Amino acid sequence: xxxxxxxxxxxxxxxxxxxxxxxxxxxxxxxxxxxxxxxxxxxxxxxxxxxxxxxxxxxxxxxxxxxxxxxxxxxxxxxxxxxxxxxxxxxxxxxxxxxxxxxxxxxxxxxxxxxxxxxxxxxxxxxxxxxxxxx
Amino acid sequence: xxxxxxxxxxxxxxxxxxxxxxxxxxxxxxxxxxxxxxxxxxxxxxxxxxxxxxxxxxxxxxxxxxxxxxxxxxxxxxxxxxxxxxxxxxxxxxxxxxxxxxxxxxxxxxxxxxxxxxxxxxxxxxxxxxxxxxxxxxxxxxxxxxxxxxxxxxxxxxxxxxxxxxxxxxxxxxxxxxxxxxxxxxxxxxxxxxxxxxxxxxxxxxxxxxxxxxxxxxxxxxxxxxxxxxxxxxxxxxxxxxxxxxxxxxxxxxxxxxxxxxxxxxxxxxxxxxxxxxxxxxxxxxxxxxxxxx
Numbered sequence: 001x002x003x004x005x006x007x008x009x010x011x012x013x014x015x016x017x018x019x020x021x022x023x024x025x026x027x028x029x030x031x032x033x034x035x036x037x038x039x040x041x042x043x044x045x046x047x048x049x050x051x052x053x054x055x056x057x058x059x060x061x062x063x064x065x066x067x068x069x070x071x072x073x074x075x076x077x078x079x080x081x082x083x084x085x086x087x088x089x090x091x092x093x094x095x096x097x098x099x100x101x102x103x104x105x106x107x108x109x110x111x112x113x114x115x116x117x118x119x120x121x122x123x124x125x126x127x128x129x130x131x132x133x134x135x
Numbered sequence: 136x137x138x139x140x141x142x143x144x145x146x147x148x149x150x151x152x153x154x155x156x157x158x159x160x161x162x163x164x165x166x167x168x169x170x171x172x173x174x175x176x177x178x179x180x181x182x183x184x185x186x187x188x189x190x191x192x193x194x195x196x197x198x199x200x201x202x203x204x205x206x207x208x209x210x211x212x213x214x215x216x217x218x219x220x221x222x223x224x225x226x227x228x229x230x231x232x233x234x235x236x237x238x239x240x241x242x243x244x245x246x247x248x249x250x251x252x253x254x255x256x257x258x259x260x261x262x263x264x265x266x267x268x269x270x271x272x273x274x275x276x277x278x279x280x281x282x283x284x285x286x287x288x289x290x291x292x293x294x295x296x297x298x299x300x301x302x303x304x305x306x307x308x309x310x311x312x313x314x315x316x317x318x319x320x321x322x323x324x325x326x327x328x329x330x331x332x333x334x335x336x337x338x339x340x341x342x343x344x345x346x347x348x349x350x351x352x353x354x355x356x357x358x359x360x361x362x363x364x365x366x367x368x369x370x371x372x373x374x375x376x377x378x379x380x381x382x383x384x385x386x387x388x389x390x391x392x393x394x395x396x397x398x399x400x401x402x403x404x405x406x407x408x409x410x411x412x413x414x415x416x417x418x419x420x421x422x423x424x425x426x427x428x429x
Contacts, residue, residue: 007284007293009199013206017196020350024192028374035371039139051368052138052173059177059364060232071363085367092185092365096357098192099350103213106206114279115210122213122351129221129354 012115016106023098031091038084045083100126142172143372146186150380151387152400160377161187162324163400166249166407169242170414176241177231178366180318181359182373184224187315187322188356189374190381191349202285203343208298208330209351211279215305216312216351223316224358239418245318246411252324253404256397259328267299267335275301283340298334307333308348316355323349 038044046066054065063071077093080086103123110116146164153160165183169176198204231237275281282297298304307329315322326345330336336344359365416422 007202007286009202009283010206012210013199013204016206017199017204020192021196024189024196027192028189032371032375035367038367039371046366048139048368051366055174055178055366055369058175058231058238059181059228059359059362062175062178063363071361073361076363077360088367088371089360089365092356092360092370095185095189095192096353096360099213099353102350106210110210111280115207118210118214122210122217125214125217126354129217130357 010111011109012106012111015109016102019102019105020098023094023101027091027094027098030094031088034084034088038088043082043084045080045086138172139368139372142369143376146373146376147380150377151384153381153384160190162252163403165318166245166411170407170410174369176238177228177364178369180227181364182369184352184356184359185365185370186373186377187349188353190377191346195347195350198343198346202283203339204347205283205340205344207279207281208344209347212308212348213351215309216348217354219309219312220316220352220355221358223313224355227317228358228362236419239415242411243415246408246415248314248318249404249408249411253401253408255324255328256401259332261338262331264294264337265335267297271299272297273299273301294337296337296340298336300333304329304334312352315352
């Protein structure tokens with residue numbers, strides 16, 4: 001056990017991991033709690049019965065049949081946060097950006113400039129891909 | 136509601152099998168769900184991706200702390216895999232929505248990928264402690280200091296490692312990211328052999344670093360979210376089932392014979408791959424209707 005304590009782990013890895021566990025726990029809680037209310041029938045944006053009626057179609061067909069429009073972007077989540085099913089999607093959003101937050105945190109403990117650049121590049125691409133998808 | 140309960144039980148079972156067999160949950164969930172459940176493949180891929188990423192996010196912090204998940208390798212691969220997994224997700228959804236019968240093309244490609252996973256698992260040999268000599272270490276690996284160490288209880292000592300073939304591995308990981316994003320599979324089945332056999336990372340490091348790499352597929356979740364392809368009634372039971380199941384599976388792994396489970400999983404993968412290809416060909420009218428209910 002004494003030797004186990006002697007292993008050298010990068011500081012950037014440690015901060016990456018610590019950040020990740022904090023945001024993962026928050027994300028899972030934010031995803032699961034509203035979903036439980038949703039399954040109990042509390043304030044659904046799309047009632048469960050409607051979901052199971054149309055989920056055989058593609059995502060585009062599903063939204064067309066259930067709501068009469070197709071979904072493009074994150075607006076359907078942010079404009080409907082009063083509903084439990086869409087509220088639980090906030091948790092999924094947080095889980096999605098948790099690696100991004102962890103990468104940003106790790107930049108400050110990177111062992112060299114090249115790792116700062118690599119992590120910054122990864123984080124920038126991550127952010128860009130999230131932004132691009134909303135178009 | 137009853138489908139959500141069945142889905143929970145189903146993913147619970149997958150979660151139990153996963154740690155015992157060494158196969159990631161996503162790779163079993165996606166192909167089997169397309170056969171068993173009535174949901175469209177868009178929702179299954181979305182749920183598969185959230186499952187794979189959530190599982191990885193839960194385990195990475197511990198694996199990083201004990202030195203098994205290597206952040207240096209991740210930092211190099213992330214810029215490549217973020218892009219390719221997003222492109223894969225976009226193309227996957229385009230195929231199903233832009234072409235008549237797009238769903239069937241996806242099923243055929245998914246089946247082919249699963250059969251490839253089957254072949255990789257059948258043929259690959261796991262190298263527990265591969266030796267990478269100093270002269271084998273490539274310039275990238277040397278410049279970036281792609282090495283690490285962990286305490287190995289079975290040996291009672293610290294094991295140090297370094298990696299090789301970094302440029303070639305980058306190209307392979309770009310392809311893996313694309314496939315992971317397109318099919319919502321997670322990518323442990325491909326990451327591990329590349330890290331282990333191509334780069335020479337010890338199997339424990341390869342497995343743990345693979346979990347870290349899977350987190351780079353997280354942006355592809357956005358592709359599914361922005362198209363409304365992630366539904367709580369599919370995602371929540373699946374994530375809860377796999378999470379609880381994996382904890383049970385970790386205990387079961389201590390008492391069950393892994394060889395038996397490995398062969399069971401191989402048989403399931405082969406069947407799932409084969410069935411997906413058949414369903415796709417059947418949907419396109421290339422072969423007669425032979426799978427009932429599909």
